[in-house]
Amino acid sequence: MTPRKQAAALALWTLAITVLHVSLNVRWDGVINDFRPEQERKLNVAYIPVT
Amino acid sequence: MTDYIARHSLEQYLFIPRMFQGFPEIKEALISNRIQAGFLVAPLAMALRSQGVPIKIVFLGHRYGSAAVVKRGGPVKKVADLKGKTVAIPSRYSDERLLLLRALDANGLQPGDVRTVEMAPPDVAGALASGAIDAFVMGEPFPSQAEMGGFGEVLFHAREYWPDYMSCVLVVREDVIEKRPQAVQVLVDGIARSGMWLDEGQTEREYAAEFVGRYYYNQPPELLKWALTRPLDRVRFNPLLPRRDDFQMVHDLMRKYGLLDQPIAFEEYVDIRFAEGAMAETAWDYPVGHGRMDPGRIPD
Numbered sequence A: 001m002t003p004r005k006q007a008a009a010l011a012l013w014t015l016a017i018t019v020l021h022v023s024l025n026v027r028w029d030g031v032i033n034d035f036r037p038e039q040e041r042k043l044n045v046a047y048i049p050v051t
Numbered sequence B: 001m002t003d004y005i006a007r008h009s010l011e012q013y014l015f016i017p018r019m020f021q022g023f024p025e026i027k028e029a030l031i032s033n034r035i036q037a038g039f040l041v042a043p044l045a046m047a048l049r050s051q052g053v054p055i056k057i058v059f060l061g062h063r064y065g066s067a068a069v070v071k072r073g074g075p076v077k078k079v080a081d082l083k084g085k086t087v088a089i090p091s092r093y094s095d096e097r098l099l100l101l102r103a104l105d106a107n108g109l110q111p112g113d114v115r116t117v118e119m120a121p122p123d124v125a126g127a128l129a130s131g132a133i134d135a136f137v138m139g140e141p142f143p144s145q146a147e148m149g150g151f152g153e154v155l156f157h158a159r160e161y162w163p164d165y166m167s168c169v170l171v172v173r174e175d176v177i178e179k180r181p182q183a184v185q186v187l188v189d190g191i192a193r194s195g196m197w198l199d200e201g202q203t204e205r206e207y208a209a210e211f212v213g214r215y216y217y218n219q220p221p222e223l224l225k226w227a228l229t230r231p232l233d234r235v236r237f238n239p240l241l242p243r244r245d246d247f248q249m250v251h252d253l254m255r256k257y258g259l260l261d262q263p264i265a266f267e268e269y270v271d272i273r274f275a276e277g278a279m280a281e282t283a284w285d286y287p288v289g290h291g292r293m294d295p296g297r298i299p300d
Helices: A004-026 A028-034 B002-007 B023-031 B044-049 B095-108 B121-130 B144-149 B174-179 B183-196 B202-217 B221-229 B244-256 B273-277
Strands: A043-047 B015-019 B036-039 B054-062 B068-072 B086-089 B115-118 B135-139 B152-157 B168-173
Touching: A028 B015, A028 B168, A043 B023, A043 B183, B015 B086, B015 B202, B023 B036, B023 B044, B036 B044, B044 B054, B044 B168, B054 B174, B054 B183, B054 B273, B068 B095, B068 B121, B068 B144, B086 B095, B086 B121, B095 B135, B095 B244, B121 B135, B121 B144, B121 B152, B135 B144, B144 B152, B144 B221, B168 B174, B168 B183, B174 B183, B183 B202, B183 B273, B202 B221
Parallel strands: A043 B015, A043 B036, B086 B115, B086 B135
Antiparallel strands: B036 B168, B054 B168, B068 B135, B068 B152
8 A cells, every 4th residue: 555545544634533433422512502692592501310 | 590590680691500520529520610609508608708719508409318328138227227238328528427317326437437438429339239338328319320220228307307408508608798799699589589499399390300410400200300399398499598406417417527616607508688688589480281391491
């Protein structure tokens, strides 16, 4: 495999991992919420998995 | 619960539920305004308020639902047997610790007679199974987890030493209370309605165990069914009004055991108006039936 192909494969792999990470691990509702005016912002309510 | 409320609320009062694994993380998130409301153990909420953190208790999360658990078939058969043993609690500032201290006191033991260690709630059942601890005092579903796993048995439930025991309370940042009281009222109303719905009977609790286990807690629904139905009053969701006498008892215990440096008035850490505003609420009109296991299908 040529260095150029290696670089392309690496870039593709990095892109795929980044897309997967962003789609699986980023809470988009929270990100969008942060850009809303304060009065319209949703309230974040914390809980832990106990009663 | 908050997600359900969000689906039934006006658009401007929606909430985003955020799951945490321990109370210290919630405390930090509240202080830094990453979250605006959350469920904390009552003594921690009171201690934070006394230290100047701008939060107030507006409602309770539940009553009862905590238990002391020991190794099944182990040497601890009664509370007095805990002498010299290691007991896990969720936080130094937790009702579970105060519950343990009350039980020790009632059985002639001193606080120093047991070694308490703070542990994140999800870790305690494994720690008991492996022998790292001799007992734990924790909220559900972790006592149920130890029972279901066959390696733990309940030494005592909270009600045996603490009538109308309360643990988690809903706290809200004061700036939110001041600027968006309607949103806080919607949240409290929703929790009150959910509590009444849950207390309607076994069917509702089994259904709640299904969707909460799958979609929120990431825990086996069978475990939550155990915790919510064996028996039905193992955890109760009424009354959730913050009562002065209940908090006075927590306050006095905190003073007794050195968790509060100075007295703090009930009005300083509780804002009762939202709970009073929710008193006329009724249970969610949400009949449970076959094929209704997906909260995404909740009707408008």
